[in-house]
Amino acid sequence: xxxxxxxxxxILGVVEGLTEFLxxxxxxxxxxxxxxxxxNDERGKLFEIVIQSGAILAVVWEYRARFGxxxxxxxxxxVARRFVSNLAIAxxxxxxxxxxxxxxxxATLFAPVPVAVAFIVGAFVILWAERxxxxxxxxxVDAIGPRDALKLGFAQALxxxxxxxxxxxxxxxxxxxxxxxxxxxxxxxxxxxxxxGAATVxxxxxxxxxxxxxxxxxxxxxxxxxxxxxFLCVRWLLRFISSHDFTIFAWYRIVFGIVVIATWQLDIVExxxx
Numbered sequence: 634x635x636x637x638x639x640x641x642x643x644i645l646g647v648v649e650g651l652t653e654f655l656x657x658x659x660x661x662x663x664x665x666x667x668x669x670x671x672x673n674d675e676r677g678k679l680f681e682i683v684i685q686s687g688a689i690l691a692v693v694w695e696y697r698a699r700f701g702x703x704x705x706x707x708x709x710x711x712v713a714r715r716f717v718s719n720l721a722i723a724x725x726x727x728x729x730x731x732x733x734x735x736x737x738x739x740a741t742l743f744a745p746v747p748v749a750v751a752f753i754v755g756a757f758v759i760l761w762a763e764r765x766x767x768x769x770x771x772x773x774v775d776a777i778g779p780r781d782a783l784k785l786g787f788a789q790a791l792x793x794x795x796x797x798x799x800x801x802x803x804x805x806x807x808x809x810x811x812x813x814x815x816x817x818x819x820x821x822x823x824x825x826x827x828x829x830g831a832a833t834v835x836x837x838x839x840x841x842x843x844x845x846x847x848x849x850x851x852x853x854x855x856x857x858x859x860x861x862x863x864f865l866c867v868r869w870l871l872r873f874i875s876s877h878d879f880t881i882f883a884w885y886r887i888v889f890g891i892v893v894i895a896t897w898q899l900d901i902v903e904x905x906x907x
Contacts, residue, residue, distance in 0.1 A: 643855070650691065650864075687863060696822070696823070774816050789824060790802075822867060
């Protein structure tokens with residue numbers, strides 16, 4: 634039995650889990666890892682999308698009591714209803730804009746220079762957000778209103794630009810909207826469930842011809858690796874932001890933007906193939 638494909642799945646699963654909820658762009662890291670591992674064909678790209686389900690499950694499991702309470706309270710609890718409606722409102726901008734412009738964005742922006750620029754510009758936005766006066770008006774997710782949810786949804790939609798980071802755009806958008814770091818971070822976790830879930834189901838249906846039983850082992854290994862690493866990352870990030878800001882991620886993004894340009898110039902990674 635060839636163990637190398639399982640090793641590829643393991644590494645990519647860990648990369649997905651560690652980067653999905655940090656403001657550093659999981660897409661950029663998966664492109665780099667997929668090319669270096671020579672797992673960047675159509676099957677590999679589908680794999681990268683679908684292992685997001687492991688990261689989704691990590692959030693659901695970490696907040697299982699919260700989600701259970703929301704589901705139980707939907708019939709009559711206004712707080713539960715507001716929570717669900719806020720997620721629906723915040724989900725819509727990316728869903729609509731993605732359907733309208735997704736193909737055009739992939740055709741024009743999945744190139745080394747735009748990806749690197751997105752990494753570096755995003756870094757300076759984080760630095761700006763952290764150095765400005767941060768007046769907190771929303772301390773918890775439950776205090777978010779529909780208008781704020783819509784703003785956060787449009788912030789998340791910026792992640793259609795490769796290299797931006799879905800979680801990073803949502804979190805930093807939350808800071809600009811007056812959310813506390815914990816509230817912004819947790820809302821980005823919760824919003825990942827419908828966003829990544831819809832993307833996974835859509836891609837599975839669209840690329841169903843690529844699904845074969847022989848790849849089941851790869852899916853299982855990638856899913857488990859993504860779940861475990863995302864679960865640990867979510868817990869770590871919540872502890873980290875209790876005493877730190879997001880500045881370190883900004884500097885990391887600048888370094889990674891340079892890595893994107895370097896790997897492209899040296900023909901190490903075929904960024905334009907994505």
